[in-house]
Amino acid sequence: MNEIKVEPYIPDEDYDNPAMVVDFYEFTMANCLFLHGFKNTTLVFDMFFRKNPDNQGYSISAGQRKLTRFLLDYHFNEQDIHWLRTKGMSEEFCEYLRTYKWKGDMYALPEGTVCYPHVQMVRIECDLVGAILIETYLLQTMNFHSLIATKATRVTGLNTHTPRNVMEFGTRRAQGESAGNDGAYAAVLGGCIGTANCLAEMKFGAEVKAVGTVAHSFIEFFPTEFDAFKAFADTYPDSVSLLLDTYNIMESGLPNLIKLDDYLIEKYPNDPNRRVKSARIDSGDLARGSKRLRKALDAAGKPYIKLVASNGLDEKKIANMELYEHAHFDSYGVGENLITSASDPVFGGVYKLVAVKKPDGSYTPKMKCSDSASKAIIPGKKMPWRLYDENGQAQCDLIAMDGEVIEAGKPVTMVNLDSDAIERTITFIPTAVRPLLVPHILGGELAIELPSIAEKKAYIAKQLTEETWESELRLECPHKHYVNMTPAVAECRSRMYAELHGGKV
Incomplete structure (x- = not known):
């Protein structure tokens, strides 16, 4: 040598x-x-x-x-x-x-x-x-x-033949940028309907769709919760999805959600697409919260507003809420427990x-x-x-x-x-x-x-x-x-x- x-x-x-x-x-x-x-x-x-x-x-x-x-x-x-x-x-x-x-x-x-x-x-x-x-x-x-x-197929319920709508929300807690991007791609393969990660959609296309609306900081910025809801709805009237747990879900978030949807009905009476699409809760007793919200929204004549849950979820927590507590969520946002496969x-x-x-x-x-x-x-x-x-x-x-x-x-x-x-x-x-x-x-x-x-x-x-x-x-x-x-x-x-x-x- x-x-x-x-x-x-x-x-x-x-x-x-x-x-x-x-x-x-x-x-x-x-x-x-x-x-x-x-x-x-x-x-x-x-x-x-x-x-x-x-x-x-x-x-x-x-x-x-x-x-x-x-x-x-x-x-x-x-x-x-x-x-x-x-x-x-x-x-x-x-x-x-x-x-x-x-x-x-x-x-x-x-x-x-x-x-x-x-x-x-x-x-x-x-x-x-x-x-x-x-x-x-x-x-x-x-x-x-x-x-x-593999983890995503379980979180999305493909393994139990009970498919559910799950969005991958874990980029901020992934082990680095590449894990966030590749993890979003793999999660979609496993059944997820979207990701919070913008770069993932830019890299892999619309099949790895970037989704999301607002954080608690957006709500906090405005003088009132309704002001925040209204500002968002005026900006994005065709895709209004709100976050309800910044202050109090039932005492503040829910009344302001109903008030905002009534405002949209009055503003766009002939356009049923311009209504509140969904509301997310990110804390508290999710299962109990879903049942109370669903009952209240149905009573208010708003069965079309879908409910979304997030906050430390994984396949077992979701299955337990659905099976034992009869939770009524239309979709879920799952973060660190999916993007890191935290259980293993x-x-x-x-x-x-x-x-x-x-x-x-x-x-x-x-x-x-x-x-x-x-x-x-x-x-x-x-x-x-x-x-x-x-x-x-x-x-x-x-x-x-x-x-x-x-x-x-x-x-x-x-x-x-x-x-x-x-x-x-x-x-x-x-x-x-x-x-x-x-x-x-x-x-x-x-x-x-x-x-x-x-x-x-x-x-x-x-x-x-x-x-x-x-x-x-x-x-x-x-x-x-x-x-x-x-x-x-x-x-x-x-x-x-x-x-x-x-x-x-």
Whole structure:
């Protein structure tokens, strides 16, 4: 390795290249392997996770669009090369990165796919530099998007087949700007009807619609609450939505709401669209408040005014209000508990080497073992399949070796991944099957027409409504989805674990 003499690097807070979202050990590994002559060796990595958030029965795979765009634009700049030299990377490696383009294959679940532990979400096959250096960005992207999309399906009631109108209100409490933007996108995939985040709509379009009206400070600014209501209504007569709890909901907010709607009726007698559309409460006993407001508004002849709730809500609080207290809200604003997935804020996706491609085109399986058999990965280049019954519901996922063919209408012998299963080997005749990973990038080129947000949103809802067992969707003690292996995969895993670690899996 040649001695490197470089000028000191000057930090730049405004600099941003996503390719440098890298844990430093990825550079040290890639540089070492590069210098030892392995730069053209092709590696296969799987990205998967081991546990559903909140110990629920399913997850939603999301982030594929952002990851695809990242890989298609993958490059290093002069500033990156300069910094890497100061960190001890070899001159040869730095020069190689200067013109490097990502030319690998990315197979992934279609964005929005219902997914389960140990089943690959992404499979990367690329030269070792391109396979190793993308780990952190890939995990950051897939983990966060999947976490928020999964949480959103529960908050919006898609999992219990009781869909509700939810607006994502959490940007101000998100862990940074990118989390606010990506979280808004993922929340909409999971069923939300809008976001408070303006930049999110600017980035992703009207399907991630920015919504909102006023804060308490707006009401406080005016001499009276009615003055504030009137000023807003005069400015936005077609979209009047008010906040009632600045002072006293029933003694001040409600009377002024009714007074304002009467004012609009008098001002625009022939335009029924110019009426108060909704009223939000953000404090107090929300369930009791909703029932009192609904009764009073109906009695005043104003059943068309909808009620909105916010204030520390999540899926359990909302469900409890609706189920046990018969709350009458038409929509909800959910903030920090959604944008941070506060009840379980980490989606534990991992990225593991599973195979190395040999010069003859075959693959040598690789395996990370563990004293905990449950953490021993599944080696080899693989393709997961989903097997359906006669009702169109997913009976199980089956992890097969790439190239194995699973056919509908024919018996399929499977080995349960759970070593504690009573029946470890089972046979099932699926009515329908589909391979789960689809090519997004092949040879560095886009290989898929990326679906719209509306299409992905509908895809998620369809799976949860028609294809997923209801027992997997319940909030308490959900059924564990069956994840099985073909005999070839099971044999490879057992043999390698015995050879490399000793014992059985």
